[in-house]
Amino acid sequence: MKFDVFTQMEYVVRSPGTLILNIHALRSPNQTVISEEFGLEPYIKFEELQTLQGENRLVRFDVSADTPNVKVTYKATVDNYYEITDFGNLQETHVSELPSPVLPYLNPSRYCQSDKLYRLAHNMFGHITNPFEQVVELTNWINKNVQYLSGSTNSQTSAFDTVTEQAGVCRDFAHLGIALCRALTIPARYFTGYAYHLKPADFHACFEAYLGGKWILFDATRLVPLNGLIKIATGHDAADSAIANIFGDVTFTTMQVSCELAEDGFVPFYYIDGEFKGLSYL
Amino acid sequence: MKFDVFTQMEYVVRSPGTLILNIHALRSPNQTVISEEFGLEPYIKFEELQTLQGENRLVRFDVSADTPNVKVTYKATVDNYYEITDFGNLQETHVSELPSPVLPYLNPSRYCQSDKLYRLAHNMFGHITNPFEQVVELTNWINKNVQYLSGSTNSQTSAFDTVTEQAGVCRDFAHLGIALCRALTIPARYFTGYAYHLKPADFHACFEAYLGGKWILFDATRLVPLNGLIKIATGHDAADSAIANIFGDVTFTTMQVSCELAEDGFVPFYYIDGEFKGLSYL
Amino acid sequence: MKFDVFTQMEYVVRSPGTLILNIHALRSPNQTVISEEFGLEPYIKFEELQTLQGENRLVRFDVSADTPNVKVTYKATVDNYYEITDFGNLQETHVSELPSPVLPYLNPSRYCQSDKLYRLAHNMFGHITNPFEQVVELTNWINKNVQYLSGSTNSQTSAFDTVTEQAGVCRDFAHLGIALCRALTIPARYFTGYAYHLKPADFHACFEAYLGGKWILFDATRLVPLNGLIKIATGHDAADSAIANIFGDVTFTTMQVSCELAEDGFVPFYYIDGEFKGLSYL
Amino acid sequence: MKFDVFTQMEYVVRSPGTLILNIHALRSPNQTVISEEFGLEPYIKFEELQTLQGENRLVRFDVSADTPNVKVTYKATVDNYYEITDFGNLQETHVSELPSPVLPYLNPSRYCQSDKLYRLAHNMFGHITNPFEQVVELTNWINKNVQYLSGSTNSQTSAFDTVTEQAGVCRDFAHLGIALCRALTIPARYFTGYAYHLKPADFHACFEAYLGGKWILFDATRLVPLNGLIKIATGHDAADSAIANIFGDVTFTTMQVSCELAEDGFVPFYYIDGEFKGLSYL
Missing domain, CATH: 2.60.40.2250 (Immunoglobulin-like)
Incomplete structure (x- = not known):
């Protein structure tokens, strides 16, 4: 589109x-x-x-x-x-099957201290066997519990803060989603882009999780349709994917x-509870 | 050698x-x-x-x-x-002159939150104009103030902790050195290796700072001669250069x-106060 | 007894x-x-x-x-x-009804940063109207999610760490309980004591919440019967109630x-789900 | 006055x-x-x-x-x-000589984590033998290194942050002063008051250190004369001495x-380098 x-x-x-x-x-x-x-x-x-x-x-x-x-x-x-994949039968990917370039996205990073979130992530989402469902559930949890509140965080705020303080902006939602994924041994990376009809207008941040051999898009803010994003960058977190370094x-x-939109026929795509259809850009 | x-x-x-x-x-x-x-x-x-x-x-x-x-x-x-370079006349390298692959080593990372250390780094070392001397002085400061104390830190300890708590092991010394360099806009990366006559025997960690177009080695622990290291890996910090991920x-x-040593003639090399000779591996 | x-x-x-x-x-x-x-x-x-x-x-x-x-x-x-009180019909105590000496136990303290836990506490327990039940539920949550693990924490570990890292010892369980109570505007204080049949033998820490005009005892570790404690001290947290300051x-x-036990007839008392009987020492 | x-x-x-x-x-x-x-x-x-x-x-x-x-x-x-005392010959007060009500002011508190600052405080000020001079020097260090910057901190900022981030307002200056004192085994407490000619007009916060049997006033911001304060409250830190709890x-x-001023003849009093005259309110 x-x-x-x-x-x-x-x-x-x-x-x-x-x-x-x-x-x-x-x-x-x-x-x-x-x-x-x-x-x-x-x-x-x-x-x-x-x-x-x-x-x-x-x-x-x-x-x-x-x-x-x-x-x-x-x-x-x-x-x-973009591509829609059905993950209804997705099994856990073993670390030994991950391609080498994907492995760094299991590591903790500046704003995504997954090493501190292992027990929490497993206590909350460890009982779910389908990794796609795990990521859906953790974004649901973020969406429900973290308040979208402009000005509540700053450039130093990290997932370790947000998981407890439960307020932030898109960047914080993304960092928390990434940290929880990595704590569950699901590679995850930061995604920045232009977002269709984001209000108030701004650059957007969300995240991708590596599932079934693809980078699947998730957005815990649910502020925009998942197929309304123009990708700018991916990275470990905002530390290496900032819009501007000054x-x-x-x-x-x-x-x-x-x-x-520059053409007609856009059908907004959101995840639907109970379905297992994940969206991936390349 | x-x-x-x-x-x-x-x-x-x-x-x-x-x-x-x-x-x-x-x-x-x-x-x-x-x-x-x-x-x-x-x-x-x-x-x-x-x-x-x-x-x-x-x-x-x-x-x-x-x-x-x-x-x-x-x-x-x-x-x-290795190579020894004289940095007696080194000028600050502008960000615009840094090669693209070096730029990520200016970013904060999991264990090196340089974004939190700007004022401290500038208050302590901002008056020094020669960047080599800045790094020498900050490693001197770490060596003098941070106590080498086995068991005082763990895998979650970061430079932000160590700059205040002032105890740690080689990994913590390296993280703090890296964070201070980056806060001074000097690219820096983590270095792991085998170390000649390290006591007690262990893998060693230190760091490299990008000066005058070369990655120059620094070790705030001063536990081994700088030319007695066999490099294993470099990375942003211990998050992507761990000896083992389990x-x-x-x-x-x-x-x-x-x-x-597997041959004779080793002459240990350490930095000497007042000299500006930096050692680089490739 | x-x-x-x-x-x-x-x-x-x-x-x-x-x-x-x-x-x-x-x-x-x-x-x-x-x-x-x-x-x-x-x-x-x-x-x-x-x-x-x-x-x-x-x-x-x-x-x-x-x-x-x-x-x-x-x-x-x-x-x-000790005294057992039925809190089946307990209403929220308004801040304006709290006695002056109780007010400081609403404040955050060194190890109980309740100011950082407001949203989390309200998201998790805000829907419960009976304050006794709130405290029972939050101790249940701690008991279920925080792993009792000797050596996993140290004297600097605080509730803000434990709520995410979810491992600790009795002191950490108590700090987290206190912080969550205060975040829910329930005064809470640290309690140290000798504990009947605690294994391994040690001093014990738990906490008291101010409910219905009384300091009611809670122990998220559930390691000992609530009526098997000999009180040593109460305080804001371990910072002012340490067993030893050196x-x-x-x-x-x-x-x-x-x-x-120095006499016969001890009947161990634990809280029972669905009952609202709280135990208070003076 | x-x-x-x-x-x-x-x-x-x-x-x-x-x-x-x-x-x-x-x-x-x-x-x-x-x-x-x-x-x-x-x-x-x-x-x-x-x-x-x-x-x-x-x-x-x-x-x-x-x-x-x-x-x-x-x-x-x-x-x-107020009273001016000459501390030119002040010796260290041993913990065993401190009155019982003063002891809690040695403990770490919510915003003054002195337990994390021991090594730093001793590395920086441990060589000074006169405790009055220690406190003068640490307020000098704060004044020189911490930037007074409105809006740079919030109600969660603590001394552990400020010692590294080196920006803040009067509250942060006070918390850092207190934490450093306690780390040096000098009791210290938070002080709030009205301040003569403070610009911009606001409530003021500074701190008192217990020296030679008296609570001596220190203000690392140096924004107002020390004898121009009307005391409102003292406490462990802003957690129990807030202007407002809502x-x-x-x-x-x-x-x-x-x-x-409501009368004439005010002579502003500041500490002078090299003199050892400390000011105490009761």
Whole structure:
């Protein structure tokens, strides 16, 4: 399905510094970037980078106090494809069957301290034998118990906090989902994207769990249809998939984000209790 | 310089499970594995894996309660090469000059929450202009203030704990060094290896900081000569560079580790206050 | 019911220091100390203190390396009285009805960070209207989910850790119970005592919740009958009710503790699901 | 010296609830409340309470959504007396010499986890033999390294956070000072008050350390003269000395606070490096 995505972000610069942005739509076999445009006002030379995994598309540029106001604009038309798989009979995947590149997503990370959540995860979800159902149930639990509350958390908040404090934003919901998955020996990774009709408009974060050989999408916030996302990046957690990394005395001031349909016929897809149909982007 | 390294580890198995070990000496242009031997008693089929970065050498195998005692043996003769660089005139490397694969080592990670240490790191070491000297001074500070105390920490202890509690083992010294470097915008990564004449014998952990285009070795414990290490792995921190990842009801019982010279002429190398000579393996 | 309680603790002294012990049975209208004996070997002058609340009985004495081995012995015969109250119709007590001395037990404390557990406590137990039942249910939850595991925690472990990590000893069970009560606006305090037939023999910790004008005893470990306790102290948490506070280079080495019946006719009392009978000492 | 103190606070009430305020000037031998007036608009019956220590003056009243806007006003004229003591020759006070009511102020508390700061405190200040100088030096260190930054912390921030994150407000400065003192075996307690010419106007928090038999005032923020404070309360930390405890869906909206001289001749008093003159209120 084709979407028009757009963002504009403004920064105030008070010292020499560097910005690394991760706002470009991912280019992948299952996500085609039909057209895109990236601009800086005033014009600054920028450099495109790829992360080691060869996927996420970073832009890096230097700023200085000579140009104290920098405006970043990105717009693209993107076609995404997804797949629905029935996991009604899914068995646990043994660690010995996981491909090597998937193994790091079992490790704890900065914001997803799965090593501290083993007993809790097993006490709550260990009795469920189907791993897809485990992840559905843990996102249900997050959705029911964690309050979506803007401003309740900050850039240091982690899953270990959220599991107890039970308030946060999409990033926190995702981190908790990832940490619980990993504690159950299900590989899980962070997902950032543009999200169709997200209100209030913002970048979105959710997560993917590795089930039956595929990265299946889950969103404990349930704020958007699962097939209304344009993927920007995946990573271990927000530490390596941030929308922006800022070095120097540079302040983010305003942002606009949008994600609109560019064609007709969109049928929103959500998980339905009792069904075992999981959605995967590539 | 050639070293004979050896380890033998025993596990008790009470359920089906999987072990992933990272004990093989790294093979690299600067570290030649002349001969090596890996064995499991009783014999179990095992699989060699490489991590995404293409470096660390993992071994994965399944265990079951049918063979409740598993003994792992690894021995190798390894020749390592290193380089000494004079950093007397080193300038700060700007983020915009860092190669893309180095950038992730600026991010906070599970055990190295550099995002919480910015002010502290700048208050303590921000006045030093030479980045090599910054890292030397922060390892000096760790060495002086953090007590090496076996059993004082556990697998959940992180740099945020150690900077205040000031006790730990080599892993904690390394995590704190890494976190402080990253807080100063110096990329840093975790390093595990066999260590010449480490007492008590054990695997060793220290860290590398990215300075002047090279990964320079630092060891805040000062327990071994910097040129007496056979590298096993590097990673963000112990979360992705653990000696062993155990899945299932499997318990580590005993371990032997050794690292002995296999030729004459070893001249131990330590950093000397006031000199700016840094050691790098590849 | 009359009990003979006994403890013997040995310390190794390497520097001048001070010990403050809180091992004397509380003297109260509902707990009669029939006979008691406190001794130090070698003899050291000691001082009896009372805490501000006028209850807990401390003993303070200086030690020095001249007497490197100090043995503390306490034995007593104590008669305790308790009361059973039916809370079948208990209503919530409003904060405005709480006596002033009870109010501090609503505050968070070192090991009971109730301020971080509000949402969790309300999500889990907020739907229960009878406060006695709330406390029964939360101790049931702790008993079911937290694993009693010696050595899994240390003197820094707090309720905020235990609610997620779900392992600990009696002290941790008590701290979590207290924190959850306070998060539900139920005053709660820490309770230490000698415990009949506790295995392995040790001092015991549990907690009291203020319900219907009385301090009602709860023990999430369920290791001993509720009427088999000889109270030593109450406090906000282990920070002000520790068995021993040690100043100086003094190490605890061995301990014996026992609590035996001194008369016949003991009928062990435990809470029974579906009944609302709460036990209170004074 | 006579001061006029004043505060007005407004609350929005959305449910039945209870407020407990601690805004009355302390009445003590060294602080005379010449006149005072406390009012609620609309009028609500309120109750005066004293804390167990017999000092802090609380006011408790119920609110309900029937009166959705509640305005609290307190004004008083207060005369405070203080004492200056020369601590040039102060020796360490042994724990065995501390009066019983002072001992609890050696314990860790919710926001002052001194048990985690022992090594750090001794590494930084253990070489100083005069305890007054120790406290001066640790407040100097806080003042130099911790950035006063409104909004950087919240009601859960504790000394363990602040010692590393090094940003906060007066409450955080006080908590860190207290925690460091206790880690050095110097009793310390939290102090709230009205503060002369504090900018921006607010209630103030600082701390007292028990030195030479007196509670000596320290303020690591250095925002106000030490003799310009009208004491409201002391306690273990903000957990038991909060300006307001709110139960129910009640929100604080606006606040005015002032503290003005009511007579001439005020000579501001600050500590001077190299002098050992400490100020104590009672």
